[in-house]
Amino acid sequence: MDFHGIDLNLLVAFDALMDERNVTRAAIRVGVSQPAMSAALSRLRTLFGDPLFLRSAEGLLPTPRARDIAQPTAQALRQLEAALVKKPAFVPQEASLTFTLGLSDYPAFVLLPALAMALEKQAPGVSLNVRAFISRDSAVDLLDAGTIDVAIGVLPVHPENRILTKSILSDEFVTIVRRDSAAAREGMDMETFLALPHVLASPEGDRHGLVDQALAQMGKHRTLALTLPQMFAVPAVVARTNATATVMKRVVSGSPALRDLVLFPPPVILPPIEFHLIWHRKSDAHPAQRWLRALISSEAALLP
Structure with a gap:
């Protein structure tokens, strides 16, 4: 493989396919047509000498080779984005938006009251929408679909490279x-x-x-x-x-x-039982999302 001849747009397409596990959704995310994304996948397979994604009833399943390159590729693209694209700062006191949280019962009862009070003081224009989930792997499905911004619960049974986690509280x-x-x-x-x-x-x-x-x-x-x-x-x-x-x-x-x-x-x-903050890699660098995750982490650390 000639590294200097790689089209970076192909890596952007690969990152979207890895996150979305669907050609149509990946195309929408990148802003190209579905045929263009299919063509990009074909070129990626030739470039890496590997199928990369296999079709299944659950969507596109990444091959071991795709999993190996997913995290380094995503990290490199995020670093390029941070260096080249200056994002506006998030000012919580001036923000007017709604975050959707995926919560299991425990963080809903234990952490949500403190989080709501902190938002009221620090970001009065920010509201919360809570989606309940029971199965720990349901959090991954909700994040993949973009239904929630972040989840708080026990770690998913099947970890995925596109899903990031941070332990924020535990209980005995x-x-x-x-x-x-x-x-x-x-x-x-x-x-x-x-x-x-x-x-x-x-x-x-x-x-x-x-x-x-x-x-x-x-x-x-x-x-x-x-x-x-x-x-x-x-x-x-x-x-x-x-x-x-x-x-x-x-x-x-x-x-x-x-x-x-x-x-x-x-x-x-x-x-002890560990509860984690769980979010999607595609929202990792978003200023508002970063602020929300930091607020949740700080409020969890203050719990008695």
Whole structure:
């Protein structure tokens, strides 16, 4: 390959195809016709000696060669754009726009109130539109479609080069029981833990959570009395029943039922849960988007 003979427009086309996974959408993004984008893909295949993208029911699937060159290509193009195109500064106090956030339940309850208050003070003309998602990989679909500007949730199962992430907050697990229960008085050992009925919060409907996985490694299992998708309903359920539950600490500390509960360290070893800021590479350098991500990160860092 003659590096000096490469048409940079082909790399722009490749970057758009990598992000959009669709010839028509990539053409619209670059500002060319669909036949022109198809021709660019043909020239790219010849240039790299590789199919680069294979058609499937889910859209264009990148080959290993395409994945290898995707990140360096995107990074080089962003650096060129930053050097050659001067973008206007984003002034939050003067801005009038709407950001769309993809949020799972946890950041919606834990982080959104602080973020809304910060926006009210720093950017009164900026509004938020929230889209809920349950499956962690749904965030990628929403970002690919341009439906949301940024997501906050657990890392997607299948990481993609076009999707960027940053860990912004974490939480630990606690085991809870009703304050006037025998377990609250006597303590939470493994025998007591297994003897109690359990409540499991499972947004995706899986009845085998992290606790069950840890118990299975020990050759043990628990009895599930209730499985529900809303984690923030769990403290109130436990406060009114003989059941126990193992949930994230902020879920309990922010609940009106807190005064009726006793918290214990779980009798099984559980890793903390990390929540990430998730965004698309195509919006990485956008001034308003960069400001929003910085604001979210700073507000998350202030959470107790």
